[in-house]
Amino acid sequence: VFMIVDSTYGYLDANKFAKEQFEELADIHKGEKLSGRLIDLFLSEKTEMVIGERHYEKFIKELTVKDKVRGYCLIMLNVTKRYNMMEELKEAKESKSNFLSNMSHEIRTPMNAIVGMTEILLRSDLSDQDRGYLMNIKNSGASLLTIINDILDFSKIESGKLEIIEEEY
Secondary structure, three states: OEEEEEOOOEEEEEOHHHHHHOHHHHHOOOOOEOOHHHHHHHHOOOOEEEEOOEEEEEEEEEEEEOOEEEEEEEEEEEOHHHHHHHHHHHHHHHHHHHHHHHHHHHHHHHHHHHHHHHHHHHOOOOOHHHHHHHHHHHHHHHHHHHHHHHHHHHHHHHHOOOOOOOOOO
16 A cells, blocks of 8 residues: 655545555545545554554655655555464464473373382382383483473463562572
């Protein structure tokens, strides 16, 4: 969308996309003052806007001659695809965080059982070889639990659910 007006917001020119987007441009003649809605587009400080189902990024450029403002140029870029892509990425990130959180909880419970049962077996009479095997199971299980807990922490950080408490120690 591209539109040019003079310094009093009198219409000068617009491209076909501007005329399609703003019906009031169809009946306006060169020099006639724009409608209040269109003047608001030029005066608004908002740089992002939604019109219908389209998302736009807005730019205003002053047109000056010898340091005197003679008019304004409005450029509105259609950023709907980028906006939709960002929304999809947000949803994908949220889905990933939920998946990691759920899977971490589902894996942590059986891993705790494995580590706990290994600990119980280590308290019984065992050959040195069996004790070595169980220690490997216990150490590997503890390492996996650390990884699972780290994944849970990352998913909590991403979702904003991790609470940091300051304490002296």
